[in-house]
Amino acid sequence: MEHSIVALNPILFMIAALLIIMACYTALDLLTTFLSVEKYKRLLYIGSSCSMGVALWTLNLVIIFTLDNSGVASYNFSTILFSLLLAISLAAVGLLAISYKTELLQITFCSFMFTMALLSNYMMSILTINHSVQYNPYLLVSTLLIIFSIFATALVIFFYFKRVSQSSLKPLSTLMMGGAIIEGYYLLLRVIPIPVDGKDERGDFVQLTPFMLYLVCLVSLFILASLIGSSTIVGRRLAKSDNTVNDIRHALDQSAIVAITDAKGTITYVNEKFMEISQYEEQELIGTNHSIINSGYHSREFFTDLWVTIGQGQTWNGEICNRTKTGDTYWVDTTIVPFMKKGKPYQYISICSNISPRKKAENDLMGSIQELEDMQYAIDQSSIVAITDAKGVIIDVNEKFSEISGYERNELIGQTHRLVNSGLHSKEFFEEMWRTIHDRKVWKGEIRNKAKDGSFYWVDTTIVPFFGVNGKPFQFLSIRYDITERKQTEEMLHRQDKLAAVGQLAAGVAHEIRNPLTSMKGYTEYLQLDETDETRLEYLEIILDEIHRVNEIVEEFLQLAKPQSLNLETKNIVKIIENVLSLTEFDARKKHVSLKLVGIHEEILVNCDENRIKQVFLNFIKNGMEAMPGGGAIKVMAERKEENVQISIIDTGKGMPPEQLRKLGEPFFTTKKSGNGLGLMISFKIIENHLGKVFVESEVNKGTVFKIVLPIKPVKYAWPRKS
Numbered sequence: 001m002e003h004s005i006v007a008l009n010p011i012l013f014m015i016a017a018l019l020i021i022m023a024c025y026t027a028l029d030l031l032t033t034f035l036s037v038e039k040y041k042r043l044l045y046i047g048s049s050c051s052m053g054v055a056l057w058t059l060n061l062v063i064i065f066t067l068d069n070s071g072v073a074s075y076n077f078s079t080i081l082f083s084l085l086l087a088i089s090l091a092a093v094g095l096l097a098i099s100y101k102t103e104l105l106q107i108t109f110c111s112f113m114f115t116m117a118l119l120s121n122y123m124m125s126i127l128t129i130n131h132s133v134q135y136n137p138y139l140l141v142s143t144l145l146i147i148f149s150i151f152a153t154a155l156v157i158f159f160y161f162k163r164v165s166q167s168s169l170k171p172l173s174t175l176m177m178g179g180a181i182i183e184g185y186y187l188l189l190r191v192i193p194i195p196v197d198g199k200d201e202r203g204d205f206v207q208l209t210p211f212m213l214y215l216v217c218l219v220s221l222f223i224l225a226s227l228i229g230s231s232t233i234v235g236r237r238l239a240k241s242d243n244t245v246n247d248i249r250h251a252l253d254q255s256a257i258v259a260i261t262d263a264k265g266t267i268t269y270v271n272e273k274f275m276e277i278s279q280y281e282e283q284e285l286i287g288t289n290h291s292i293i294n295s296g297y298h299s300r301e302f303f304t305d306l307w308v309t310i311g312q313g314q315t316w317n318g319e320i321c322n323r324t325k326t327g328d329t330y331w332v333d334t335t336i337v338p339f340m341k342k343g344k345p346y347q348y349i350s351i352c353s354n355i356s357p358r359k360k361a362e363n364d365l366m367g368s369i370q371e372l373e374d375m376q377y378a379i380d381q382s383s384i385v386a387i388t389d390a391k392g393v394i395i396d397v398n399e400k401f402s403e404i405s406g407y408e409r410n411e412l413i414g415q416t417h418r419l420v421n422s423g424l425h426s427k428e429f430f431e432e433m434w435r436t437i438h439d440r441k442v443w444k445g446e447i448r449n450k451a452k453d454g455s456f457y458w459v460d461t462t463i464v465p466f467f468g469v470n471g472k473p474f475q476f477l478s479i480r481y482d483i484t485e486r487k488q489t490e491e492m493l494h495r496q497d498k499l500a501a502v503g504q505l506a507a508g509v510a511h512e513i514r515n516p517l518t519s520m521k522g523y524t525e526y527l528q529l530d531e532t533d534e535t536r537l538e539y540l541e542i543i544l545d546e547i548h549r550v551n552e553i554v555e556e557f558l559q560l561a562k563p564q565s566l567n568l569e570t571k572n573i574v575k576i577i578e579n580v581l582s583l584t585e586f587d588a589r590k591k592h593v594s595l596k597l598v599g600i601h602e603e604i605l606v607n608c609d610e611n612r613i614k615q616v617f618l619n620f621i622k623n624g625m626e627a628m629p630g631g632g633a634i635k636v637m638a639e640r641k642e643e644n645v646q647i648s649i650i651d652t653g654k655g656m657p658p659e660q661l662r663k664l665g666e667p668f669f670t671t672k673k674s675g676n677g678l679g680l681m682i683s684f685k686i687i688e689n690h691l692g693k694v695f696v697e698s699e700v701n702k703g704t705v706f707k708i709v710l711p712i713k714p715v716k717y718a719w720p721r722k723s
Contacts, residue, residue: 017059024055034099046092056181060122090120122188259285262346262347270285280325330356334351404451405420406451440465571610580614580618597637609690615682632653634649645709693709
């Protein structure tokens with residue numbers, strides 16, 4: 001019976017087969033366009049559904065009019081139309097699933113709907129020509145599975161074989177779907193046969209009625225209209241894509257340096273920007289490779305890495321230094337994009353932007369940074385630098401600051417300069433400094449600071465204020481130079497000048513006073529011999545005491561005028577201190593002063609004149625006891641300080657204000673009622689002759705500290721040894 005369809009009218013069957021293939025192709029074409037565009041989606045979906053529905057329905061129409069011997073179908077047009085709408089509806093449901101996602105589940109569902117559409121149309125054709133239905137259910141299920149498998153295979157090939165272009169897959173899938181429809185009707189005719197009258201089995205052609213011709217023409221026009229509509233939409237899309245590509249290309253040509261090479265790196269295209277920056281003509285570049293503009297700046301490994309990256313299909317980004325035709329160099333920020341075919345690159349597009357001005361600016365900036373770093377290094381090596389915020393809180397210091405102050409960097413950050421305040425300068429001194437820098441002026445001056453170990457150091461300071469856009473200072477930069485040695489030298493010279501003046505005075509006065517003093521002393525002692533009146537004897541004793549005191553002053557004058565040479569010997573300074581403390585212990589008890597030797601458990605050898613050093617210790621300890629008329633305590637400490645020994649004599653007396661502390665050691669300046677200031681002056685002189693230093697710290701109502709620093713290892717002294 002299945003042969004009767006072709007035999008009764010082969011032309012009609014051929015037309016139907018062509019229409020089915022055209023309709024399937026149109027459906028797939030519209031579906032592809034639907035999945036790749038944003039506009040006209042509804043129209044494309046309807047067109048694809050209608051085309052697929054027509055493909056499923058066409059052969060059904062041929063079967064109806066081929067096997068209808070009674071003419072019933074001609075009068076049952078509504079049933080034919082309903083079968084068409086049913087085919088379109090089922091096809092639309094299947095395609096709707098694919099329109100959301102082209103996964104295996106959706107493809108399975110779509111294939112099932114196509115199969116059901118084919119079956120329902122065949123059943124409608126039987127009902128149209130009023131034939132009864134008789135079938136074998138097992139054969140029917142097998143037939144439907146075969147039809148379903150062919151539809152599913154066609155869709156899987158179309159959507160999953162992405163390595164092959166769709167232009168090759170679309171005809172193959174079209175033929176498979178068309179074959180599924182034709183083969184489906186063929187198999188259904190065998191499973192559910194339609195009885196045919198005897199007159200038709202002779203093989204006579206069934207005449208094509210006008211209605212059948214009109215219907216075939218209508219279906220053909222619909223399929224052609226769908227193809228034309230699809231082509232129009234695709235054409236518009238391609239035209240729009242061409243315009244977009246042209247716009248993008250124009251924008252790139254105006255803003256970027258573009259070159260295209262083949263898989264071997266041979267240049268096949270360059271834009272005007274490339275020719276402009278390289279100064280080569282197009283014909284000089286086409287057919288060559290990029291070695292023509294290689295500047296030699298980059299290593300061979302650089303380009304090897306580049307080629308490995310793009311050879312693996314990865315985009316390469318980097319900065320390249322090229323050379324122009326005239327020999328000048330220029331820098332480009334380069335992006336090289338590989339285009340792959342069958343897993344291998346077939347061409348490369350490089351998009352570059354000229355970064356020569358930026359690289360020049362970077363080089364200039366690096367040069368400036370290097371200069372600043374060199375300057376900072378020079379300043380750090382020679383100066384003490386600190387940066388504070390607007391409130392004077394330290395935010396940064398250099399190593400020199402930590403070195404001279406004795407504080408670690410983390411101990412200084414977050415503190416103010418009160419941490420190193422020596423107490424020498426007055427409150428008005430710092431108020432004037434702050435007023436100057438807040439008036440946008442640079443302040444310069446000399447400041448004495450106090451290190452962590454209690455020693456003092458002088459710095460020549462320059463403070464530079466930095467102001468913000470609001471007119472308020474936001475930080476201060478202080479640059480200092482250590483002038484401690486200069487200040488000590490100035491102090492020593494100042495003291496020597498005073499000593500020289502006092503020495504000259506002493507040389508003249510001592511001789512003028514000493515002779516009368518000798519006579520006065522002699523006659524006073526002579527008068528004591530014959531005097532019996534106790535009152536007179538008391539007066540004579542007072543005269544002798546005063547003559548003795550004047551004589552001591554004259555002796556001190558003579559020491560200043562003509563210093564005696566030092567008798568240097570290696571002595572244990574600890575033993576000398578213990579000896580001095582034993583000598584003063586009785587006098588200290590009388591004045592209710594406790595003497596204590598602290599933390600000395602070792603032998604510390606120094607080259608010194610023992611008697612002169614004892615004189616200094618005795619002077620400082622006696623001064624301490626006299627500063628505590630109501631009693632108190634004196635502690636003596638000796639400790640190593642690198643190559644020196646520091647002896648500290650600490651009392652708990654009334655202390656001295658800064659203005660008195662500055663004058664300490666000057667001749668005839670004293671804080672005692674009966675003093676003349678020469679004792680401290682001579683003591684300082686003795687320590688200086690031993691190449692040592694004396695530091696004095698004092699705070700009112702807390703006490704005074706005399707720190708004597710002497711060298712430990714043997715040194716050459718300023719005074720000649722006694723012969």
